[in-house]
Amino acid sequence: MRSDFLRSTPFRLTVLLGAAFLVALAIAGFVAFELIRQELAARVDQTVTDAFTIISQSYGEDDVADLGDAVRSHAGATLRHERVYALTDKAGTVLAGNVTMVPAGSGWATVGAGALGVTDNSDDYRIFSGEVGSYTLLVGSSYGETKAIGRLTLVSLAWAGGLLVALILVTGVVVAARGQRRLDGIAATMHRVGRGELTARIATTGRGDDIDALVGEVNAALDRLSALVESMRQVSVDIAHDLKTPLNRLAITVESAIEADEAGKPVAAWLRQAQEEGVRINATFDALLRIAQIEAGARRARFTSVAPGTILERIADAYGEVAVEHGQTLRLTAPDGLPPVSGDRDLMLQMLANLVENAIRHCPPGASIVLSGRIDDGRVELSVADNGPGIPAEERDKVFRRLYRVEKSRTTPGSGLGLSLVKAVADLHGATVTLRDNAPGLVVAVSFPRHTPAL
Amino acid sequence: MRILVVEDDRATFDYIRKGLLQAGHVCDGLEDGRDALAHAMREPYDVIVADRMLPGLDGLSLVKALRGAGVRTPVLFLTAVGGVDDRVEGLEAGGDDYVVKPFAFSELMARINALARRPPAQAGSEKVKLAVLDLELDLVRRTCHRNGQEIELMPREFALLEYLMRNEGRVVTRTMLLERVWEFHFDPLTSVVETHISRLRAKIDKPFDRPLLHTVRNTGYSMHA
Numbered sequence: 001m002r003s004d005f006l007r008s009t010p011f012r013l014t015v016l017l018g019a020a021f022l023v024a025l026a027i028a029g030f031v032a033f034e035l036i037r038q039e040l041a042a043r044v045d046q047t048v049t050d051a052f053t054i055i056s057q058s059y060g061e062d063d064v065a066d067l068g069d070a071v072r073s074h075a076g077a078t079l080r081h082e083r084v085y086a087l088t089d090k091a092g093t094v095l096a097g098n099v100t101m102v103p104a105g106s107g108w109a110t111v112g113a114g115a116l117g118v119t120d121n122s123d124d125y126r127i128f129s130g131e132v133g134s135y136t137l138l139v140g141s142s143y144g145e146t147k148a149i150g151r152l153t154l155v156s157l158a159w160a161g162g163l164l165v166a167l168i169l170v171t172g173v174v175v176a177a178r179g180q181r182r183l184d185g186i187a188a189t190m191h192r193v194g195r196g197e198l199t200a201r202i203a204t205t206g207r208g209d210d211i212d213a214l215v216g217e218v219n220a221a222l223d224r225l226s227a228l229v230e231s232m233r234q235v236s237v238d239i240a241h242d243l244k245t246p247l248n249r250l251a252i253t254v255e256s257a258i259e260a261d262e263a264g265k266p267v268a269a270w271l272r273q274a275q276e277e278g279v280r281i282n283a284t285f286d287a288l289l290r291i292a293q294i295e296a297g298a299r300r301a302r303f304t305s306v307a308p309g310t311i312l313e314r315i316a317d318a319y320g321e322v323a324v325e326h327g328q329t330l331r332l333t334a335p336d337g338l339p340p341v342s343g344d345r346d347l348m349l350q351m352l353a354n355l356v357e358n359a360i361r362h363c364p365p366g367a368s369i370v371l372s373g374r375i376d377d378g379r380v381e382l383s384v385a386d387n388g389p390g391i392p393a394e395e396r397d398k399v400f401r402r403l404y405r406v407e408k409s410r411t412t413p414g415s416g417l418g419l420s421l422v423k424a425v426a427d428l429h430g431a432t433v434t435l436r437d438n439a440p441g442l443v444v445a446v447s448f449p450r451h452t453p454a455l
Numbered sequence: 456m457r458i459l460v461v462e463d464d465r466a467t468f469d470y471i472r473k474g475l476l477q478a479g480h481v482c483d484g485l486e487d488g489r490d491a492l493a494h495a496m497r498e499p500y501d502v503i504v505a506d507r508m509l510p511g512l513d514g515l516s517l518v519k520a521l522r523g524a525g526v527r528t529p530v531l532f533l534t535a536v537g538g539v540d541d542r543v544e545g546l547e548a549g550g551d552d553y554v555v556k557p558f559a560f561s562e563l564m565a566r567i568n569a570l571a572r573r574p575p576a577q578a579g580s581e582k583v584k585l586a587v588l589d590l591e592l593d594l595v596r597r598t599c600h601r602n603g604q605e606i607e608l609m610p611r612e613f614a615l616l617e618y619l620m621r622n623e624g625r626v627v628t629r630t631m632l633l634e635r636v637w638e639f640h641f642d643p644l645t646s647v648v649e650t651h652i653s654r655l656r657a658k659i660d661k662p663f664d665r666p667l668l669h670t671v672r673n674t675g676y677s678m679h680a
């Protein structure tokens with residue numbers, strides 16, 4: 001499972017970031033070095049200019065002796081020829097100073113130590129020579145100090161760079177190792193899931209970082225996936241049971257018809273029974289197909305603005321008398337002007353019809369059923385309440401499953417798909433379905449989101 | 456009537472054909488959508504019955520092509536799943552009605568009859584009064600009289616009676632009533648239609664000598680004198 005460490009994303013990111021830092025450091029170092037070098041060169045020039053000015057001021061009225069003394073005292077104050085001074089006459093003879101040779105020319109120049117006859121200092125010199133009376137005064141300064149400071153700057157930069165590289169590598173290794181551990185964990189879990197262990201989940205660190213967010217999404221997807229697989233498995237089992245049973249009955253009925261025919265008895269009754277069984281099987285298949293189509297969600301493209309009030313009235317109107325025939329009452333309570341919801345009118349009608357039919361079929365005579373609509377926290381809630389037997393709390397989650405039937409209702413007619421369809425329609429509309437205890441009885445409430453005209 | 460049936464399932468086709476012949480109609484059968492298109496453009500049929508799933512050219516494309524070519528012959532779709540997308544798609548493509556498989560022949564026949572005699576759209580002025588014998592329905596004033604006596608009807612009872620009277624002499628099935636009167640495109644498990652029919656009967660037939668609303672066994676209802 002472990003992938004190549006050096007190619008791991010965190011390590012590569014750290015190295016990349018480190019390289020960027022190094023480049024930035026090199027540029028900053030170069031700029032700083034250049035600035036310091038220029039500043040130091042300017043200072044050398046300044047020193048030379050100052051010395052020249054001071055020495056040349058000691059000359060007055062053709063008195064060369066003071067000038068010679070000034071040169072000599074300056075020259076005596078410098079060691080290893082850090083500074084050089086020379087006083088020459090017109091013939092170029094050195095009258096005073098600490099150099100043996102004087103290069104030709106006047107003004108600023110940069111010369112090697114050899115040109116001055118200096119042997120104990122190998123650095124270059126910055127020199128200035130100018131006329132003082134009929135003499136020539138040369139003042140110079142070695143670049144030794146400048147070079148030393150430059151070297152020091154380079155060495156500190158190199159140290160900083162080296163330390164940075166080391167730090168980057170260590171950080172990269174640590175971060176990569178930590179990231180890799182988590183990635184390996186995710187990969188291992190996905191591998192387990194891939195092998196069919198659908199309950200495996202990735203552990204989160206609780207730090208709430210990006211990997212945790214990703215892990216949360218992956219876990220949520222796994223939850224949905226395993227719920228889906230579980231429901232598919234459940235449906236397969238239920239179909240096997242709920243459709244095989246009537247198919248089996250159908251086979252028995254046809255067999256009985258054949259036997260009756262062979263015995264010369266009338267077979268019409270058997271065939272009618274077989275036909276009814278066929279109709280029932282078809283209805284179950286049809287309901288399953290419808291739920292699948294609704295869950296596929298293609299109908300959302302046809303959503304229009306639907307007034308819940310008209311849906312409620314249509315249902316109350318259609319089923320009021322049906323309830324009376326069952327010895328029950330169906331009442332509608334809804335305020336005027338319920339806000340419209342975005343939805344599919346046909347499916348909303350079928351959803352409420354299913355809920356009312358469930359109530360009518362599962363409640364004994366004398367029961368009262370209330371169909372109501374109300375606004376709850378900006379959402380439109382449509383509900384069907386009855387005071388019948390209700391559904392035990394522990395079975396309430398299961399009734400939305402396809403083909404699930406509350407144990408005691410297995411004998412009443414129905415495919416066990418009514419509430420699954422209700423759930424599918426609600427999901428399509430972004431609505432929530434809740435089952436509540438009506439003490440006694442059951443309330444099924446479908447809460448639609450507020451209609452946004454943009455839809 | 457001359458009816459074209461486009462259906463590739465042999466057993467279903469034979470079933471439809473046998474029924475149509477017994478009812479005294481002429482029935483042509485084709486299995487391929489492309490053949491059907493060529494045929495329907497050439498021959499003047501009263502009604503076309505087409506399966507949604509066909510070899511060559513599917514039912515939806517067949518109807519779209521026919522409508523594109525200006526053929527207005529009513530088309531009835533046979534679909535596997537009703538009430539959800541198939542129905543809407545079929546009607547949007549230019550179909551006029553649909554029957555969900557498996558179906559009873561009586562259902563198909565009732566719908567073919569309704570389609571064939573449906574007056575062409577925008578044909579003159581709408582009727583404002585319907586009458587069957589001495590039963591009168593005023594569509595403007597929303598009133599109902601029989602033998603001069605006023606009968607009070609609930610809105611849905613009025614709609615139910617109106618649909619039945621518009622189809623006077625024809626059989627309308629339970630499913631047709633659910634679709635047209637209640638807009639229910641599904642099969643309720645309870646007796647919605649039966650309950651309303653019996654309430655309506657109690658109002659328009661019971662107090663009078665001669666019943667006008669008749670039950671057609673295993674099929675539906677029919678309004679006639």
